[in-house]
Amino acid sequence: MLELRLVQGSLLKKVLESIKDLVNDANFDCSSTGFSLQAMDSSHVALVALLLRSEGFEHYRCDRNMSMGMNLGNMSKMLKCAGNDDIITIKGDDGSDTVTFMFESPTQDKIADFEMKLMDIDSEHLGIPEAEYHAIVRMPSAEFARICKDLASIGDTVVISVTKEGVKFSTRGDIGTANIVLRQNTTVDKPEDATVIEMNEPVSLTFALRYMNSFTKATPLSNTVTISLSSDLPVVVEYKIAEMGYVRFYLAPKIEEDEDETKPET
Amino acid sequence: MSQIETLGILEEIEVLVSDKLQVVSYKWLSRNFLVSSNAAKRLLQEFVKTRGSGVEVVYTLSGWLKNSPSSYHIRLVSGPKLEEAKQEFDGNCSVQVYSVQACIPKDPAALWNAEFVQAEDLFKQSFTVDNCLRDNRFCGILNSFVRHNVDGTTASNAAPQPKSVEIPVPLKSNSVCQNVPPSQQTKVQQSPKVGPQSPNLVKDVKSESNGAGVHDLAAKETADGEKFSLLAANKKIGQSDKTSSGNGGSLANLWGRASAKSKPSSAEADNNKHIPNPTVSAEAQISACEAIEDGSSGDEAQDVNFKRASNGDSSRKRRVVLDYSDDEYEDAVNLASPELPKGQSSKTLVLEKPQVNKQAEDKPVIEVEKSTKGASNQLLREDSSVGKSIDSNTSSLEKIQSNITSSDFKKDTAAGAAPNSPKRRKVLKTRIDERGREVTEVVWEGEETQTKKAETADSKKRAENNAVTNTANNRAPASKKSPATGNAGPSNPGSKAGNKKGGNKDPKQGNILSFFKRRASQDYCSFRIYSLSLQMKQIRKTLQKRISERKLNIIE
Structure with a gap:
């Protein structure tokens, strides 16, 4: 079971906008630390690492570490349906092959549910050690x-x-x-x-x-x-x-x- | 303390507290970053000031209590109870930050856990290693006449020694702290008699090529009997190194290039220390030193070293003997080696003289080569008798990838390499040189040799990656591989940063994969381990709760 509630929904929209051109499909990893993503572009020249710490969410529930493969283009399409002030909740179930995005308007008078199909992505996780830079x-x-x-x-x-x-x-x-x-x-x-x-x-x-x-x-x-x-x-x-x-x-x-x-x- | 450094530590604390959920106490901080405990307290104070809201703080209160038999009291108090606790003290009491953490742990022992583990680690280090606990350097009470005696040598000698070793430490984070000792440790294992030499030598041996060259000499002289010592030494190192890298943080292991400067220098310092000592046979020492270098970069490197030890048994197959009628420039070249100079745009892979020079120390290399030449020649002959079209020696890379017999492999290359581009192809030229040896050369014909080479480099890298997912980094194995063929590879260490070009269109564009190692399986494992450890914690908590409840019952 996974439930992440992000009050500042526009943040997620911006994040998706920033990476969707670089990476087509990626696995989002959810753990108790946070919501993260690591993916390379198709030519393996660039790599994106995203971390949204659990503390940043209004409500963060992640019973088990989960990895959800998503097509970022499709995800972005769905998130575009959210208003800039909307509260976005991401929901997922163990074993389910879909993820649900719920958008609530700030006045709570509009609630939208979008369910997106997940995909199996064979992604390679790279170890990125901390390094000292010149x-x-x-x-x-x-x-x-x-x-x-x-x-x-x-x-x-x-x-x-x-x-x-x-x-x-x-x-x-x-x-x-x-x-x-x-x-x-x-x-x-x-x-x-x-x-x-x-x-x-x-x-x-x-x-x-x-x-x-x-x-x-x-x-x-x-x-x-x-x-x-x-x-x-x-x-x-x-x-x-x-x-x-x-x-x-x-x-x-x-x-x-x-x-x-x-x-x-x- | 400079402003920048402070900032760095503050950021580090932030990461530790918020991401790793660690309890950061001033003691831990002091030992980890090698700052005095007062400075550590100040750092924590500053951290609390800047990030006060997000973290829980435990304060140390110390002073005289108000109780009638007034006693001096030191107490740990959490942030919200601070004011209340202050009331219990008589007059002024000192308030210092003891630790910061994401949340106040239920079990007070958890406060102390991180620093206990750290202290234990520090004490577990070999006796020759000086660390902040041993020499008590942050203690407020110091006696300049008393010196910590490392390694049983005379005090005057020992005193400066540890410093020279630990100079890089304050600059780096904890990983380096843990890093320096292993090499020392191994030194002790290898030759306990060796006393520390003047640390000034460290700077003299900056270039890795030095060490490699020496090793090549050693390899040349390595008789059968000594092979065993080599192997044994390697094994030993392997074990000790594994244990030391077990604590994970080793930056250098993960990130070969970044630490290339700091790490090898310590290894080479050892190198130098050993050589002058007459009590241990030179070969054993040198090989041990080499092994330290290799070992430090992970398992793969050791593999290679084994290969080298059994000179020519397994590595022989990957050779192409390029014979220049001139004896001076005989060399063995691993075709797959990514070390090929990229500037070399000639259409053949035949090494030119300058390149041989560049790879430094031709002499030893040549001699190593000589010792194995007879055998490899024989092999060449066998191969060409099977079918002269393509030589199995040509590229080790496909071999690694597929682990198939040479005949299979031939199909592979014939089918795989040729259609890629009609313009370039691998051509094999076999000729008999004037000594009567059969020499087979692989020649690239066509225009886009550059890209092709890039591809080979890339695929080789991939092959390595597949074969050994655990390799410390991509770079190290590549350069260590070449020594296995007698090529003075290490003399040419990771200087060419992105030499491995990606399979992408732009031949100049570096590939991110050549910098980061894959860790798909590991990641999964760590995920599993992480969730298991969470469960364990939960179980422990409930158990503790039950135990304490029972205790209460008994008391009542």
């Missing part, structure tokens, strides 16, 4: 989305380099090149507008803008985004979900042609 950039999420969008109109890939000076996003395309440098800026009125750069080592990595742009679909979830980079690890783009958890996107870097020569062999 550089961590926290910046306004809208700013990041803007940069990715702008650069995508010029080139296909973005080189993100973090140095003492700041973080540089650069691209190169047929029509020319573009460089955007952000400096650390903590003297702002609102803390979410700050750009904070924590750097242990300078890092420069290349990524496909296509994926970055699909990550920025999560921008409505959070005012800030955290980008963690290490030269030998996938980048992590994390959007915190208010008091509840996070959506993390992992993206494998592109291999740079000249990287091998320049890098000393240690």
Whole structure:
């Protein structure tokens, strides 16, 4: 038996919007800790990890650990039927092959039930250990989305380099090149507008803008985004979900042609 | 303490409390993050201040009681009862945060559980390992004349030693704390006589290639008798390592690349320590050291090491002998090795001289190769007699994948590789060199060699993954595999981050699978274990309740 009641139903809608383009089908795992998802995109280049902690739900009941395979496109279709202020309840039964989404309007005068078929998904769970990153950039999420969008109109890939000076996003395309440098800026009125750069080592990595742009679909979830980079690890783009958890996107870097020569062999 | 570090710990506490539901007491915090207990208390205070509403807090009250025979009293009080408890104390009492947790446990012992387990772990560590409990470094009472004597060496020597080992510790989280000791432990097992050497050497041996090269030399000299010692050493390591990695948190095991810098250096420190010691035979030592390195990256690595030990028994089949008429550059190459330089756009897989150089330490490699050459040549001959079309040596990867006989395998490659793209194909060239040996080369013909190689790398990786789901990480086995063929693989460690390209269209795009290991089965297991442990907890609780009820009845 599973019953999750989320007062801020729009949150779930936003979460689905942010990941449904990247991943078609995924298993949602429910345990006493929370409601989580881990899935790779079809080309195995990017990975989404979502966590909604149980404390974030108004009511959270999960008797047994459950894994529910859902088509995210279909789930999103159903969630679109929920109003932005609606309370969403997710219900599931052991052994049942459906999941029920219940939408209650805030005034309780409208209640809608949507039942969706589950599917068997053979997903591979990957172990993602905690790691120390060479550089961590926290910046306004809208700013990041803007940069990715702008650069995508010029080139296909973005080189993100973090140095003492700041973080540089650069691209190169047929029509020319573009460089955007952000400096650390903590003297702002609102803390979410700050750009904070924590750097242990300078890092420069290349990524496909296509994926970055699909990550920025999560921008409505959070005012800030955290980008963690290490030269030998996938980048992590994390959007915190208010008091509840996070959506993390992992993206494998592109291999740079000249990287091998320049890098000393240690 | 710098601001950033503090923030990091606060976040960590948050995770521990809210996700892992652990009781975080100041003692635990102090030992885990190697901060003084006062600092730990302050951290908790800060944590409570910033996140006060979401967590339950247990305070330590200490002071004189108001009772008539006034006595000094220390009491643990939960947040809501704080004010009430304060009234019982005479005048001012000190209030400190003892622990934070998601909820106040019903059984007070649970408060103390985490730190007890931790203390036990710390005490269980080998005597040579210095930890915060042994040297009592956070104690308020210190005597500078008294020093903790590690390993029975003279005090002047021992004092700086533990520090050098533990330098990385404060930077990392608990996993590293648990990580450092095992290598030390194994050291003790291998050669108890070896005393700690000057820690300065650690920096000298940064490059892994050093160790590998030495090992290759050792392998060359390894006579039959010594093979056993090698094997034995490996086994020993395997056991000890398994126990140590049992507590799960080992970051390095999971995430080979991330820790590549910190971890091997400690292993190599050992390496160096052993070498100069004349009391133990050089081979045994070196192999032991190598085993430490390998062992640390998981079972797969050990497997490989076994293979190497029985030099040429199992690994021989995966060889292609590429003969350059010039003796100097003989080398054995594992075709499937993902270490192939990606810049190499030539249409053959024949290694060029610079590449051999790049793989460092040709000499030892060559010699190892020599020792096995006769055998592998024979094998080549056999194969070509079966049918000259395709050599089973060509790619070890399909072999791993399918575990089938070579003839089956031939069909595989013929059917599987060729249709993928008409433009490129594997061509086998067999010739007799001037020494009369039959040499078979695999040559890629066609234009898109690049992508093809990517695919081979990818499929090999997959094969490995399937074969050993437990491997510590994808990377390590790949690079450790090559030494099995006598190729100085480790000299070329994970420097090429995303060298394994995905099967996707863009050959330059890295694959996320090359970074994260699969753990489908494990995950399921852990899920099961988790739910079982929950049930156990429940049962224990009810039992305890019953017992206490009965006790009450008896008392009454």
